[in-house]
Amino acid sequence: MYHSDELREWVSSIAGIPVFPTPDGDQSSLSLLCYREAGDHINWHYDHNFYHGRHFTVLLSLANESPKGGVSKSKLMRKTSKGEESIDTSANVLVLFEGAKVLHRASPTDEGDLRIMLSMTFCTDSRISPLKEIARRVKDTAFFGLRALWD
Numbered sequence: 001m002y003h004s005d006e007l008r009e010w011v012s013s014i015a016g017i018p019v020f021p022t023p024d025g026d027q028s029s030l031s032l033l034c035y036r037e038a039g040d041h042i043n044w045h046y047d048h049n050f051y052h053g054r055h056f057t058v059l060l061s062l063a064n065e066s067p068k069g070g071v072s073k074s075k076l077m078r079k080t081s082k083g084e085e086s087i088d089t090s091a092n093v094l095v096l097f098e099g100a101k102v103l104h105r106a107s108p109t110d111e112g113d114l115r116i117m118l119s120m121t122f123c124t125d126s127r128i129s130p131l132k133e134i135a136r137r138v139k140d141t142a143f144f145g146l147r148a149l150w151d
């Protein structure tokens with residue numbers, strides 16, 4: 001699905017510019033984000049764009065449930081000049097944004113929550129300078145360990 005022309009063309013039409021999957025060697029190209037333990041979260045950050053062109057993140061919510069019913073307590077939040085805003089990530093919702101320009105986070109889950117997000121990244125130009133390639137691999141070690149340096 002990630003490499004399909006259908007998805008690439010659809011994301012391009014929404015972004016308003018032709019996009020392509022980021023290289024397979026980029027550990028962030030396609031990831032499954034699983035929030036299963038109480039307190040699982042990702043702090044405020046921008047997605048770093050190592051590529052020459054623009055870089056988009058697509059999040060597809062595969063599961064988002066609380067043992068009490070409804071969605072988990074973990075929210076996708078973005079910070080704007082007007083304050084913080086919560087983005088709907090109910091199951092089957094897809095969110096597309098330019099992560100290098102949007103300050104965002106996933107707030108902590110509660111006990112028993114389950115939130116699974118399929119994260120896909122697309123870029124307009126997959127060229128990368130040698131120095132940025134090293135920086136990208138070093139960043140990946142934070143999530144995937146030292147093997148990210150040579151994978």
Ligand SMILES: [Fe+2]
Nearest residue numbers: 046047099104
């Ligand atoms: Fe992010």
